[in-house]
Amino acid sequence: xxxxxxxxxxxxxxxxxxxxxxxxxxxxxxxxxxxxxxxxxxxxxxxxxxxxxxxxxxxxxxxxxxxxxxxxxxxxxxxxxxxxxxxxxxxxxxxxxxxxxxxxxxxxxxxxxxxxxxxxxxxxxxxxxxxxxxxxxxxxxxxxxxxxxxxx
Numbered sequence: 379x380x381x382x383x384x385x386x387x388x389x390x391x392x393x394x395x396x397x398x399x400x401x402x403x404x405x406x407x408x409x410x411x412x413x414x415x416x417x418x419x420x421x422x423x424x425x426x427x428x429x430x431x432x433x434x435x436x437x438x439x440x441x442x443x444x445x446x447x448x449x450x451x452x453x454x455x456x457x458x459x460x461x462x463x464x465x466x467x468x469x470x471x472x473x474x475x476x477x478x479x480x481x482x483x484x485x486x487x488x489x490x491x492x493x494x495x496x497x498x499x500x501x502x503x504x505x506x507x508x509x510x511x512x513x514x515x516x517x518x519x520x521x522x523x524x525x526x527x528x529x530x
Contacts, residue, residue: 391517402491409490411483417442418454419487422480425460430473432465459483 382390410419417440424439425431437447451474454460459480465471476484499507 402495405491405494406487409487411487414457414483415450418450418459421447421450421454422459422476422484425474425476426481426484429475433472433474436474454480 406423407416407419410416414422420440421436424436428435433444433447433451436451437444440447440450442450451460451462455462457479458477461475461477463473463475465473499510502510
C-alpha cells in the first residue's frame with residue numbers, strides 16, 4: 379500500500395475539492411427555483427446555515443454592498459422565502475430566517491443534487507464507497523480540529 383505524505387494529501391485535497399465543489403454548486407444552481415437569481419439562492423443557503431443572521435453578515439458573505447443586499451433581501455422576503463425581524467436585543471439589527479417555503483425550495487434542490495451525486499457514485503464498489511466516506515470523515519475531522527485562530 380502506498381505511503382503518502384501530508385503534503386501529497388494536501389495537494390490531492392486542493393486538486394479535488396475545488397472542482398468538486400464547483401460541480402456541486404452548478405448542480406444546486408441548476409435546481410434552484412425558476413426566477414431566483416444565483417445571488418438570491420446563495421443568500422438562502424447562507425441564511426439556512428446561519429438562522430437569525432444579520433444583513434451585514436449576508437452582505438459580507440455575498441461580497442456586495444449593504445444597499446444591494448438589502449434590495450435582494452427585500453425580494454426574497456416578498457417571494458416568501460425569508461422573514462426579516464428586528465433583533466429584540468439590538469434594535470438596529472435585523473434577523474433573517476428561512477420560511478417554510480424557503481426551506482422547501484432548498485430541500486428540493488438538495489434532493490436533486492444528492493440524486494446527481496448518487497448517479498455519479500453508483501458505479502463504485504462498496505469498498506470504494508466505504509474508503510471515500512472514511513477519508514472524507516478524516517478530512518472533515520482534521521480541518522475542524524484546527525485551532526480557532528487558524529480558522530479565522
